Amino acid sequence: MFTILPIKGMIDQIDGFYCDGISAGLKANNALDLGFIYSDTLCDVEAVFTENRFQAAPLKHYLMYKKDFQTNFVLINSKNANAMTGKKGIEDINSIFSSLNHEFTNPIMSSTGVIGNPLPIQKIVEGAKSFDLKTKNAQNLSKAIMTTDSYAKTTMYEVKLEDGSSFKIGAVSKGAGMINPNLATMLCFICTDANVPKEDMKEALKVNSETTFNAISVDGDTSTNDTVLLLTNKKSNAYNKEAFFEVLRLVMHDMAMLMVADGEGAKKAVAFEVKNAATYEDAQKAAKALSNSLLVKTALFGEDPNFGRIASTIGASKIACDEEKLVVSYNNVIVYNKGELIFNDEIEQEAFKVLQNDKFKIVCDIGLGKESFTAYGCDLGYKYVEINADYRT
Incomplete structure (x- = not known):
């Protein structure tokens, strides 16, 4: 038996996860445009990506890591998709990470915005160097990753197990256009402290994508950058497979419904x-x-x-x-x-x-x-x- 409770708050409430969003000058009027998710311990990670044949550089960069790699850092920029940028797009990501003050483990980059423009490397590097990795401000992160979104998209749950243990899971995402029922179809970052086995992460993402992110449409277009990223630092040491699959479904369904409701110009x-x-x-x-x-x-x-x-x-x-x-x-x-x-x-x-x-x-x-x-x-x-x-x- 288990109990799933929706709770107020965002991913920054989960032990060991830190995040923030800043203005790096990518958007006009000092709008927030660069964010991060950092874990003070290494995380297992799984992802599902767009089925668009022209996958963006950040997706290709991720797939270059060895199978079952761990990470402690995700860098996210808006305004520029770093898509259709060839080998230089991947080289630019490596250049950014090698220029940062902190030496991260297998850092991941995610981008959203206009296709076909090179990344403004210097702006991103200077912005990322100003990050305080002990900051917990998921509200700023949610704003920094927005493009045509009219509101931030977040959700959070706590799962209480029969033995008295518990774990948390939450998500922050963006998506309002280029949404087509073809897997993922947006950026979504899911964080949890559940002690979930690696193989269950992969299965749960695949199973739940079909009835959530793979079942929504705004305009019939599938982006080059669509990503769902699941990170777990396992700090709670709590896990129940049935509970995890169900709460992940709820998280992904919440995000999918918020995207449909926020379809560009949509009222229904x-x-x-x-x-x-x-x-x-x-x-x-x-x-x-x-x-x-x-x-x-x-x-x-x-x-x-x-x-x-x-x-x-x-x-x-x-x-x-x-x-x-x-x-x-x-x-x-x-x-x-x-x-x-x-x-x-x-x-x-x-x-x-x-x-x-x-x-x-x-x-x-x-x-x-x-x-x-x-x-x-x-x-x-x-x-x-x-x-x-x-x-x-």
Whole structure:
């Protein structure tokens, strides 16, 4: 038995972890743009990365370390992705780490921002040299890693085990655009003091990515830098596999939902539940197609309960389906029922009221089996175009 308790606070509450964010001059107006996570003991580390074939230099740098390496330092910059920068991008990371005052063990770098520009090495080095590694300021860190985010994204839990021991786990992340259901899709840093075995870290990340970070979509684009990093210093000496897998799922789900809700210009966060599909693969494929459809997203923005766009997207996903078996609902309002045209003025008005909410569910019962999957998305409107048209400026 175990108890999982959400607690107020951030990763800096976990024993042995330190963090902060500063202004290194990468962003205008002295905005915070450079952060770190430091552990006073070596941490086991696992990660999942973007499936974009053009992975950024920080990801390539990480993968150059030996298997099962440990680290005590993560350096994170915003404004510059260090992607599509070739071998120089990796050389720049090594140059930065070799120039710092402190000799870290297998330091990790993570970057987010504009693709195709070389890192401003001197600014990053000078900024990093000013870090106080005994600082605990996760609020500053969360601000420093933001790009188009409108708010910081953090979560924190404590797990109490039956034997009286306990461990903490928390996360800080960024993500609002270039979010597509294709693993990771943002930057997320998860810290814990659980005494979790290395093999469980890897398995837990993989299993939980499928229904969290791999099930969200803002705009259908997958970034070059997407990273989920899990660090454990094992200081609590406490562990329970079932508890750890469940609390990690909660942490990752929290972060994923905050990203969907903060989709660039988004006003609505929507769950797309596909149930009773013939296969799990069909359920997953249809749910992700719905969360990723521009026509569906724009209908959500216009608060238009256009079930035709829902049905069309399901059919276009090429799963096994039958219009005489399909049932489509907005929350509990059925708008299409097994081939029967029931979408009258009264039902449309009820569905419209659902779409006026900030959060709701669209349920699609395929009627051909027992498998289900839920994907998550948001609406897409004028603000998204405005943000991304001016992104580099």
